[in-house]
Amino acid sequence: MTTLRSSVTRTATLEPHVVDMSEMIEKFALQQLAWTYCHAIDRGDLRLLRSLYHDDAIDDHGPMFRGSPDEYVAWLPSMLANWEATSHVISNMLFLIDGHQAEGELAVLAYHRTPAPGSREVIARGRYLDRYEKREGIWRFLRRSLVLDSMEERSTPIGSGPSLDEGIEKGRADAEDACFTRLAMFGRQRGLPGAPA
Template sequence: MPDDAALDALIAKEALRDLATRYARAIDRRDQDLLRSVYHDDAIDDHGVVFCDSAALFIAQQPEIMAPFAITAHYLCNQSYRIDGDKADGELYFIAYHRTDAPGSSHSIVSGRYLDNYEKREGNWKITHRRLVWDSFITLPAAPEDMAQLAALGVMGSAADDRSYDALPLMRRGQ
């Protein structure tokens, strides 16, 4: 039988994993309320030269930052967490796909790591400081025949009008 400390660590790690997936969903669905739920009010987001300021400003600028992209998909890979009471650190590997529309459609794939500091306040884990390490970047033209094949497959992903809102009623915007 696990001791209380081991159980608390397991619960905290699961809460941090949930936080990570909510961030990815919020970015890809352009859901500012959900994005706000992953940061403490005084948090800092450091995306390097792309953005480095308060998380509140990062959230407010999302419509402008994401405007060039028809679709994005953020994938989380390896996740390592260390917990010390109500503070935690995490290193999360990511791959992020970005597609722009015609004219000049392109696919951009970036990878790197989120270096996160977290705090549990009022019973909720949230990010206090996020720093990015960029490991790779590649851009390729989006061939018209590839886009036609993608459209032929059926429903494609999108942002605020994504099919997931109809298919997953328990995962409404902001939640």
């Protein structure tokens, strides 16, 4: 049986150190929070997205948006309406934890495609600089801010032959996405009646 050193983890260092089970658990919970944020944005699940923030949190996307979680969720539909598809991918994740407070630097690649005709791709590379707080045993965002490291915009490539994605179901930013219609537990999480069993 593994004994956890303490219910309060203090690993506010990036230097190599002995990692115990409690630190691994806390860091995994923070990773899950980050991955769930990407899923919620790309699938348009604003209820789930809102649940990831403390009520007194701030989301800071620079000049585009800065405000409370409720304001962020209210603003997102108008911004997401500009895109036919989005894909947010988190790669490098560094977390520093001090008790019930934590900070994270998370590298993000955010892909956006406008609708046809004249479809364009916008690829942003940046970092989320996050502050988290654990309340009642649950980590949530206390402050999420975006730093842009580079951006690329280009026309969507159009091939001359058969499309590689021909016949493959397209992703959607709503409850009709295959994630919810093909995976019963995801469908129930989204609150869909009659989700596959």
